[in-house]
Amino acid sequence: MNLFIVISFFISMLACLGWVYYFWKLDKYEQEPFHLLLITFVFGAFLTLIASFFEELGLEFFGLSIDDVIQNPFNSNLLLFFLYLVVVVGIVEEFVKLIPVRFYAFKQINEPIDGLIYASATAAGFAFVEDLLYIYYGFKAGFVEGIFITWVRILTSPVHILFASYWGIALGLYKQNPARKSDVIKGFFVAAFLHGLYDFFAFLGEIGSIGAAAVILVTIILLMKKVSFLLRISPFNNLNYFISCKYCNGLFPAKAQYCINCGKSTYWVEKENKIQLKYFCGNCKSRLNFGQNYCTSCGMKIHWK
Template identity: 35%
Template sequence: MDFISLLALALAPGVAIGIYIYLKDKHEREPLLLLFISFLYGALSVVVTWMISMPVNLLILTKEEDVVHQFVNAFFKVALIEEFSKFIFVRFILFYNKNFNEPFDGIVYAVMVGMGFATLENIAYVFQYGLVTGILRVFTAVPAHATFAVMMGFFLGKAKFTHRQRIGLSVGALLAATFFHGLYDYFWFIAYIPGIGICAIVSLIIGFILSRKAIRLHQQASPFIDQHLEGNEQQRLEP
């Protein structure tokens, strides 16, 4: 498969999910330039992940065929580091942007950062392992990163507009994304146990269900929803 085709395969799922979330932002959409910058933050978070992971991997050694060691590997050496790397860009940069003005924006920005991360990671995997890996990741790893991002963004969207619980909800955002990411990875890491891989798919399906609910709840919580409805009503009445 040629370079352009592989690159398109690597880019497609992250871009498609980003567009999907953008279109779900029905009441007050974010500036496209800011979304692109958020996507780049996600790519930059891969570098942060590498910087943290290198010393951690040297200090904490894990055995491949040990379920306890792989638990540590999945939840702490992979999930926590990756989600923290994305979290710092959403929570400490985008969180304070003036365009972050409704709960759903937490999901939008978290997903854009998550897709930037997943896309750069996907490019590395596709060019290293080829077409089959790229196709599999279209339906597994990249959508999984999207669900982790929705979990994070849901809580950060609440934190933005809940001053008393801001710290707790921010921590909850990181922990929720880390939990689902760690769970998903853990089952793949111990897939040498017959049949256990199905649990990774089940965790991904649960993530999809919860993500859809989170999206719906924040859509309904938009302070712009009445303006949107009034605009639609006015258009309907115009001759």
């Protein structure tokens, strides 16, 4: 039995580090030193224990028992349990995941997507230790239970990264533009709420599976769109500005072959005098003059080509 526990721990660690590697590879222009991500991973893992302490205090404060909720969810006070999951679990877990990024990795952030990269590392570390606890108690209940819990945790561990992406992306944008501080606060509370909502659906079992899947699907869709945007406005992207389409006046990335608004070819850009075109900052969409080194509205360095 002990051998299977060790193997399960190892598989869980590989899965969590695999997600760190996946998000690290999303950065196409200036990848972070991987050892810094590993340090952030360790910080996130360590702080999991602190989160457990406060969650236990929260259970006592709300007068709840997790065992009672699991065994008879619909005989429990579901509203009170939902509040506990959002106010305590969601806020506490997202906060302890945020700490290593804000107070350790933040100084390393030099492009918007870095906030997401470091958030994925601390969230993966948090998920790893949480997996260990679930796997251990799963095997204590029995071999079959342990194997089942192991695979469930491996499949669901990316959830922590998905929720952390809300405040991680906001931190990356805030580092570039301090005026976006309120976005970090909003991202944090959105993450905490969705985290608690997901846990609530998960505790309801099969009945809540559709709701849990919906929360994850929406987050994945938003994340995919944001990654594309973050890469586009990276200061290391040689083409981080927009051009105004002469057909629809919509804005499209400088190296796009077709306007993302009307779908017409952008071949005309090469034929027209570049000085006469209308340019806009890839970050804040403010108007630029051709050859301008920095956006006067948000400070973004503009790389012309």
